[in-house]
Amino acid sequence: MLVKRGEHLYELDDPIGSIYSVIAGTFKTCTVTERGEEQVLGFYMRGAIMGLDAMATGRYTATAIAIEDSQVCIVSLECLQEHCLQDTSVAKRVHAAMAKEINSLQRMMLLLGRKTADERVASFLLDLAATYRSLGYSSSDMNLVMTRAEIGSYLSLTLETVSRILSSFQERQLLEVKQRHIRIVDIEGLERLSG
Amino acid sequence: MLVKRGEHLYELDDPIGSIYSVIAGTFKTCTVTERGEEQVLGFYMRGAIMGLDAMATGRYTATAIAIEDSQVCIVSLECLQEHCLQDTSVAKRVHAAMAKEINSLQRMMLLLGRKTADERVASFLLDLAATYRSLGYSSSDMNLVMTRAEIGSYLSLTLETVSRILSSFQERQLLEVKQRHIRIVDIEGLERLSG
């Protein structure tokens, strides 16, 4: 299925219909805090599975939005559960996908709880580079699909702080930043900085 | 199986052997940051399932420690996977437990990312009260099993901040605090405060 930039794949609190595997493009998932602020919970690219969070309550706990023109594969819930019964390897893979989600959320808790703004941005860039690499793209020359505000929301920083830190990384010769285009110059330096 | 206060149920990076269902007592799970600081990831009481995080990589991503004398039921991994195959309802329950873990981690991300220290402590107390209530204990008269340092680590605050906030809540007539014993006086007030 094709999803245009800005379109919602599913909504927070919608009853679960399917889970989704990303074929191409990029999505963000976000919730809304009690005060009505939007919080980005994650970015999902090719190979990622979205919607697993809904398997507890039967309702999605986040809204999924395409941040560039994208494509997903829809997996209906019944279909998934049948396959799980018939084939151990499918069940294992679903478990693994959920556990992976748990792991990445735990990492995120550590980042939000214990890391400074510099460390968060450095970690984010390194994670992104690793994801790009694993997808076969250049891991040093990156074209961000997300805005400073989205990065900030994801890392729980203001967009101003994100911008300032990218500028300071550039001054320190760790990066070259030109708007959405970022080139990693000194990956070891970033790793040292990432906490 | 009985686990004494302070004993480790499993260690970060241990290969997965089993998952555990808490019968009695309380556990904390924690990891260590790159800098070597301990971070509490969660508290687990009767009915909770621990160890699901290991199903991605096959290794536990946290250390589980009893913070009071406790008792767990051990579920071996093979046993669990067999049951999943034979019985849809078991598979569903495992999925649900994992999804619940995902949900609580997402909530935690929101707390760490968007809430002030006051809001975090208020949320923590309300969550704890709700858990106690669901287990059939008093939800207003609580005997904390965790130290200020553990609460602080969980909420990503220093123990001093936790202590100060508990004192300020007492001044504001929201709580009565006497060391580990906390009585919730004004639950609506706390809810308003919790963000």
Next chain:
DNA sequence: CGTTGCGTTGAATAAGGTCAAATAGAGTGG
């Protein structure tokens, strides 16, 4: 009693946030 671990409180400091203003691109319509 003295020791030890946990908890409380105060003063100084630093890290990010907030508010405000300037700049840079991308897209649009004439």
Next chain:
DNA sequence: CCACTCTATTTGACCTTATTCAACGCAACG
């Protein structure tokens, strides 16, 4: 192609919040 607009980004000055460092209190226990 150019002017106009809208949005994203950058940068500066100031302020708030929680941390840090330090001292002290309290209760349990040998």
